[in-house]
Amino acid sequence: MNLHEYQGKALFAEYNLPVSKGKVVFKAEDIIDACNEIGGSKWVVKAQVHAGGRGKSGGVELISNPEDGVKFAQKWLGKNLVTYQTDKKGQPVNCILVEECTNIAKELYLSAIIDRESQQIVFIGSSEGGVNIEDVAKNMPEKIIYQGFVYKDDSLNENAENIAKVLKLNDQQTLQFIPIIDNLLRLFVEKDLSLLEINPLVITENGDLHCLDAKINIDSNALYRQPELLDMRDETQEDPSESEAAKNDLSYVSLDGNIGCMVNGAGLAMGTMDTIKFFGGNPANFLDVGGTATQERVAKAFKIILDDPKVKVVLVNIFGGIVRCDLIAEGIIAAIKEVEVKIPVVVRLEGNNADIGSKILSKAKIKIESINDLAVAAKKAVLLAK
Amino acid sequence: MSILVNKDTRVIVQGFTGSQGTLHSEQSIEYGTNIVGGVTPGKGGIEHLGKPVFNSVEDAKRSLDPNASIIFVPARFCKDSILESAEAGIKLIICITEGIPTLDMLEVKKRVDELGVRLIGPNCPGIITPGKAKLGIMPGDIHMPGSIGIISRSGTLTYEAVKQTTDLGFGQSSCVGIGGDPIPGSSFIDMLKLFQDDTQTEAIVMVGEIGGTSEEAAAEYIKNNVTKPVISYIAGKTAPAGKRMGHAGAIIAGGKGTADNKIEKLQECGVYVADNLVSIGSKVAEVLG
Structure with missing residues (x-):
C-alpha cells in the first residue's frame, strides 16, 4: 500500500525528521488560509497523487501569491494528473499540499528497501538527487552507495557515516545525518515499510539537511498490525477492479489485451498469460482465484473480468490440487449462469478428477469449450478473441 | 535416495487441529507420511487424527523425537511458530502459510541460519518425495x-x-x-x-x-x-x-x-x-x- 506525500511527511514529523511546514487542503479556497497559517512570502503547491514525476507534468508550482495557489488548485482538484509513471488516464488529484518554500543549495538522494539478495534493510544514497535514480545507477554507479543495516545493531553510526561520505556531507551535516538515518530505520521497522524514498533530500542554503519529498510503501502483509496506516489508504489512487478484487481476496492486475484469464495460483496465472501471448494473443488481466475455486469466488472473478469491456473471451485454467475438478466444474457452471456471461468461455481443467469435471462441463446447457490440453485451450481462446 | 524427506522422517504438525492443518495432515497420513503428532497451544493432551497433541514444540520434541515440522498456523503467528521449532532443535521446518510480513521473515531467516536449521517456504506447497513422504499441500x-x-x-x-x-x-x-x-x-x-x-x-x-x-x-x-x-x-x-x-x-x-x-x-x-x-x-x- 502506498501513502501520499503529505501522509508520509506527517510520519516523518512524528519521527523527528526535518520536513517543511505544510498543510493539506481539499478545497481550492482553503489555500489562502493555509498560506497565511504557514507564513512567509513564497510557497510550494503540490498535487497529491500516488506517482512520481509530478514536477515535470505541471503538478508542482512555486507561488508568491496565495491567489495563484487557488488558481493552481482549481486547475487540478478533481482532475487527473498524468506523469511518466502513471498510465494514460493518470491519477485523480483530490488534495493539494501547501508548503513553505525551501531554498535549495544541493539535491541528494536517499532511500531504504528490503534487499532480497543480502536479506537485510539496505539504504541507498547518492550525491545526485532530484533525478531518476535508475539513470544514476546506470550512468554514474560510483555516485551511489548501498549500505546494509541491522536494526538495533551498534554499527549504525559507522554505516551512516559511510553514506554521508558518498553524499559528500561536511562534518556538521554528518552530525545531522546520523540521527536522520537512526529515525528512518526506526520508522521503517516500526511501521512495516517495504520502501521509503526521499528524492530529493536537500542541503538548504543554510547548510542544513531537509526532506523535501516522502515516498512510502507499506508491506501489505503487515497492514493487520498497522491500523492507523490502513486508515490512510486512498482507494481513488488504485485501479477500481484491483481494489474490488482485493476485497474479495482475489489477486487481479488489469492489462491491455482482450483475453480474460481466471487461474488458480499466481505462478500458473502468469504462465497462462505467457502461453496466450506465445500463441499470438493478448491477456486482458492477471487473476489468481486462489486454491479454493468455489462458485462464489469464481462468480466474483467473472464479474471483475467482465467489467473490462475489452474482454472478448475468458480462459479458465484450473489445476485441481486438493480441490476436486468436478466440484470446480459445477462452480464454474453455476457462476456463469449467475453472472450471465455472454461471451465465449474456454475451460481447461487438470489434476484431481479432471475427467469427471470435463464431462460435467460438456453436458452443461451453456456454451463452454472444455479442453484438457492447455496449449489447445490457449490456441482456441486466441482464435475466439480475433 | 531423495532429498530432505523420506519414509523415516518423523514429522510434527504445528497448527495440527486447525482446519488447514487437519485437512492436509489427513491427506499426508493417507499418503504414508510418518506424522507422529502435532502442536496446538492449549490443546495439549488430546488426540487428533489418532496422534498425540502437545502444547508446545518442546513438549512434542521430548516425547516424540521428531526431526521435521510442518507449519499451518495463520501468518501473524508464523514468526513465533518457526522460531519455537528452530529453538527446540527441529532441523527441518516447512512453512506453508502465505502472507507473513517481510520484516518478520528477515528476523526468522537470520535466526534459522544461526541455528543451522533448514527452512522451506513460507508461502509454498511444501516438499514431497513420491511414494515415501508428503509434507505439503x-x-x-x-x-x-x-x-x-x-x-x-x-x-x-x-x-x-x-x-x-x-x-x-x-x-x-x-x-x-x-x-x-x-x-x-x-x-x-x-x-x-x-x-x-x-x-x-x-x-x-x-x-x-x-x-x-x-x-x-x-x-x-x-x-x-x-x-x-x-x-x-x-x-x-x-x-x-x-x-x-x-x-x-x-x-x-x-x-x-x-x-x-x-x-x-x-x-x-x-x-x-x-x-x-x-x-x-x-x-x-x-x-x-
Missing part, C-alpha cells in the same frame, strides 16, 4: 517415483511440471516448493546443491518467475557447480513492471527481475530453458534423449 496422485528433481517458487506451476514429467514416464526424486515470498527460507541454490548430490536425481527442473535475482544467482551457481542437466521455465514474460503479480515476491522493480533477463542469464550458463509452460516435460525428454 500438493495433490499426491500426480507424482510418481522417478529421476527428476523439481524446485519451484510457485505451487500450481510445480504441479504442471510434475504432471508433465509423470506423463512422460520420468517421475520425480523429490519436489520442493521454495515459495513465492521475497525472503524465502531456502533458495534455488540450496536445493540445487542437494539434488546435485542425490544419486536418484538425473536431471533438475527449476521453475522460476519474475522478481528478484535468485534465478540469475542460481544460473551462475549451476555453471560452476552442477553437472546434471538443468531444465528451467520462467513465468511472467507478459507481466508489467512495478505490479505485484499475486506472490509478494513477483514484482519487477527498477528494471530488475524481468523474465527476459533471467532467461538470458540461464541460457548463458548452460541451462535448458523451456520457452513455454506446456513444454517443460518435452524439454526434459529432449535433453535426456
Whole structure:
C-alpha cells in the first residue's frame, strides 16, 4: 500500500525528521488560509497523487501569491494528473499540499528497501538527487552507495557515516545525518515499510539537511498490525477492479489485451498469460482465484473480468490440487449462469478428477469449450478473441 | 535416495487441529507420511487424527523425537511458530502459510541460519518425495517415483511440471516448493546443491518467475557447480513492471527481475530453458534423449 506525500511527511514529523511546514487542503479556497497559517512570502503547491514525476507534468508550482495557489488548485482538484509513471488516464488529484518554500543549495538522494539478495534493510544514497535514480545507477554507479543495516545493531553510526561520505556531507551535516538515518530505520521497522524514498533530500542554503519529498510503501502483509496506516489508504489512487478484487481476496492486475484469464495460483496465472501471448494473443488481466475455486469466488472473478469491456473471451485454467475438478466444474457452471456471461468461455481443467469435471462441463446447457490440453485451450481462446 | 524427506522422517504438525492443518495432515497420513503428532497451544493432551497433541514444540520434541515440522498456523503467528521449532532443535521446518510480513521473515531467516536449521517456504506447497513422504499441500496422485528433481517458487506451476514429467514416464526424486515470498527460507541454490548430490536425481527442473535475482544467482551457481542437466521455465514474460503479480515476491522493480533477463542469464550458463509452460516435460525428454 502506498501513502501520499503529505501522509508520509506527517510520519516523518512524528519521527523527528526535518520536513517543511505544510498543510493539506481539499478545497481550492482553503489555500489562502493555509498560506497565511504557514507564513512567509513564497510557497510550494503540490498535487497529491500516488506517482512520481509530478514536477515535470505541471503538478508542482512555486507561488508568491496565495491567489495563484487557488488558481493552481482549481486547475487540478478533481482532475487527473498524468506523469511518466502513471498510465494514460493518470491519477485523480483530490488534495493539494501547501508548503513553505525551501531554498535549495544541493539535491541528494536517499532511500531504504528490503534487499532480497543480502536479506537485510539496505539504504541507498547518492550525491545526485532530484533525478531518476535508475539513470544514476546506470550512468554514474560510483555516485551511489548501498549500505546494509541491522536494526538495533551498534554499527549504525559507522554505516551512516559511510553514506554521508558518498553524499559528500561536511562534518556538521554528518552530525545531522546520523540521527536522520537512526529515525528512518526506526520508522521503517516500526511501521512495516517495504520502501521509503526521499528524492530529493536537500542541503538548504543554510547548510542544513531537509526532506523535501516522502515516498512510502507499506508491506501489505503487515497492514493487520498497522491500523492507523490502513486508515490512510486512498482507494481513488488504485485501479477500481484491483481494489474490488482485493476485497474479495482475489489477486487481479488489469492489462491491455482482450483475453480474460481466471487461474488458480499466481505462478500458473502468469504462465497462462505467457502461453496466450506465445500463441499470438493478448491477456486482458492477471487473476489468481486462489486454491479454493468455489462458485462464489469464481462468480466474483467473472464479474471483475467482465467489467473490462475489452474482454472478448475468458480462459479458465484450473489445476485441481486438493480441490476436486468436478466440484470446480459445477462452480464454474453455476457462476456463469449467475453472472450471465455472454461471451465465449474456454475451460481447461487438470489434476484431481479432471475427467469427471470435463464431462460435467460438456453436458452443461451453456456454451463452454472444455479442453484438457492447455496449449489447445490457449490456441482456441486466441482464435475466439480475433 | 531423495532429498530432505523420506519414509523415516518423523514429522510434527504445528497448527495440527486447525482446519488447514487437519485437512492436509489427513491427506499426508493417507499418503504414508510418518506424522507422529502435532502442536496446538492449549490443546495439549488430546488426540487428533489418532496422534498425540502437545502444547508446545518442546513438549512434542521430548516425547516424540521428531526431526521435521510442518507449519499451518495463520501468518501473524508464523514468526513465533518457526522460531519455537528452530529453538527446540527441529532441523527441518516447512512453512506453508502465505502472507507473513517481510520484516518478520528477515528476523526468522537470520535466526534459522544461526541455528543451522533448514527452512522451506513460507508461502509454498511444501516438499514431497513420491511414494515415501508428503509434507505439503500438493495433490499426491500426480507424482510418481522417478529421476527428476523439481524446485519451484510457485505451487500450481510445480504441479504442471510434475504432471508433465509423470506423463512422460520420468517421475520425480523429490519436489520442493521454495515459495513465492521475497525472503524465502531456502533458495534455488540450496536445493540445487542437494539434488546435485542425490544419486536418484538425473536431471533438475527449476521453475522460476519474475522478481528478484535468485534465478540469475542460481544460473551462475549451476555453471560452476552442477553437472546434471538443468531444465528451467520462467513465468511472467507478459507481466508489467512495478505490479505485484499475486506472490509478494513477483514484482519487477527498477528494471530488475524481468523474465527476459533471467532467461538470458540461464541460457548463458548452460541451462535448458523451456520457452513455454506446456513444454517443460518435452524439454526434459529432449535433453535426456
